[in-house]
Amino acid sequence: MAQQLPSWMVPSVFLPVPEIPRNSNGKRDRSALPVPPQLTRPATARSTGTATEAQLMALIDREFGTGIVTGTRDSLHAAGLDSLSMANLLFAIEAAFGITLDAGFEAGLDTVEVLGLMVDARRKAPPAAAAPGIENALAARILPYLATWPGRRLGRAGLVRSLCDAGPLPQLFWCFQTGKELSRLTECLNGAVSLYGLRSGHLAVDYSAETLAAFGRLYADEIAAIAPTGPLYLGGNCQGGLVIREAGQELMRRGRDVALTILMEQGRFLHYPGVTLLLFGAGSYLNPYGQMAAPEQVFREAYPAGHHVEILPGAHGRYFTPGNAEVLAATILRHLDRHRSAPALPPPPCHEARFARRDAG
Numbered sequence: 001m002a003q004q005l006p007s008w009m010v011p012s013v014f015l016p017v018p019e020i021p022r023n024s025n026g027k028r029d030r031s032a033l034p035v036p037p038q039l040t041r042p043a044t045a046r047s048t049g050t051a052t053e054a055q056l057m058a059l060i061d062r063e064f065g066t067g068i069v070t071g072t073r074d075s076l077h078a079a080g081l082d083s084l085s086m087a088n089l090l091f092a093i094e095a096a097f098g099i100t101l102d103a104g105f106e107a108g109l110d111t112v113e114v115l116g117l118m119v120d121a122r123r124k125a126p127p128a129a130a131a132p133g134i135e136n137a138l139a140a141r142i143l144p145y146l147a148t149w150p151g152r153r154l155g156r157a158g159l160v161r162s163l164c165d166a167g168p169l170p171q172l173f174w175c176f177q178t179g180k181e182l183s184r185l186t187e188c189l190n191g192a193v194s195l196y197g198l199r200s201g202h203l204a205v206d207y208s209a210e211t212l213a214a215f216g217r218l219y220a221d222e223i224a225a226i227a228p229t230g231p232l233y234l235g236g237n238c239q240g241g242l243v244i245r246e247a248g249q250e251l252m253r254r255g256r257d258v259a260l261t262i263l264m265e266q267g268r269f270l271h272y273p274g275v276t277l278l279l280f281g282a283g284s285y286l287n288p289y290g291q292m293a294a295p296e297q298v299f300r301e302a303y304p305a306g307h308h309v310e311i312l313p314g315a316h317g318r319y320f321t322p323g324n325a326e327v328l329a330a331t332i333l334r335h336l337d338r339h340r341s342a343p344a345l346p347p348p349p350c351h352e353a354r355f356a357r358r359d360a361g
Contacts, residue, residue, distance in 0.1 A: 013036040017034065050120070052119050057112055059096055060076075063088065073112075081110075084293060084297060138201075138211065155223075156222055157221070159199070159218070160173075160196050160197065160223075161179070164195055167194060170194065172234075173219075173226075174240070174244070175197075176236075188325045189332070192333055200239040200243050201215065212243065220251045224251070231258075233258075234251075236264065237279075241263040245261065248272065260275050262277045265279065271302050279309075281314045289311070310331050
């Protein structure tokens with residue numbers, strides 16, 4: 001069984017019984033099954049075996065209360081930590097050890113022992129050095145997918161597309177999945193913003209910490225070539241959100257003013273030092289308000305510079321369709337206006353925006 005199934009699916013106790021007990025109606029009576037002796041004895045906690053495990057146990061005691069887990073092999077889920085608590089624990093671990101964990105909390109991998117191994121491996125890993133020419137390799141992979149995109153070819157490496165004329169309007173750099181999304185959003189913004197489209201790595205690139213960091217440098221170069229001065233407005237949907245987050249961090253490291261970053265339909269809320277607008281669909285499986293009791297707590301940890309949340313109509317992958325795209329455009333314009341000192345931007349004429357709003361920070 002252990003050769004065919006993952007460890008967490010293998011029963012920890014086997015107890016032979018002569019027959020399955022049945023009730024007076026002849027149905028199986030599970031409540032009459034004997035309790036395995038192993039489960040009636042007090043659990044023997046495994047003491048911490050490493051300094052990292054000891055630090056993690058102390059951190060969990062401090063964050064969630066003393067004694068919530070008694071051993072390093074106790075399941076954190078079974079101990080009562082829900083998805084929100086797990087997310088907060090991840091942030092606390094990253095802050096305490098000064099690392100970034102690319103880890104989920106699947107069953108069987110939610111113990112102090114496993115977390116300790118992850119932390120130690122991350123701390124011992126040498127800093128990721130960019131492979132020579134990795135940005136050029138990424139550009140070479142992305143360019144063929146841009147062949148069918150509409151608009152003028154812009155940027156230092158020609159990775160930006162725009163259907164707008166250059167002018168004094170606010171410039172919004174958005175990382176899309178497809179050229180059709182660029183066309184639709186440009187139409188619905190109705191000339192109120194100069195929209196520039198970049199492409200995510202969808203189907204072209206396998207994401208890793210190295211490739212995402214390289215994307216950030218590559219797209220920061222492209223954005224700076226078009227907008228060398230002034231505040232920057234960034235956005236991205238789906239995988240594009242991951243990529244534009246990296247570009248935003250790189251631009252901030254270079255001293256640029258990233259006034260607002262719009263992250264749409266993100267599944268994980270990674271730390272980001274800039275002001276952030278989060279967009280989710282009312283019918284999306286990624287909408288955290290249907291999965292977490294209090295996602296705002298996670299957002300405050302992830303976006304310390306401040307954040308806002310908007311709930312848009314539609315489901316995942318449907319935000320650039322007629323009706324939904326107009327609401328998306330109206331939402332973008334309203335928040336760009338909120339972060340600018342210029343007079344209010346006009347709403348797009350296409351459609352009356354109807355959406356629920358949640359603001360924080």
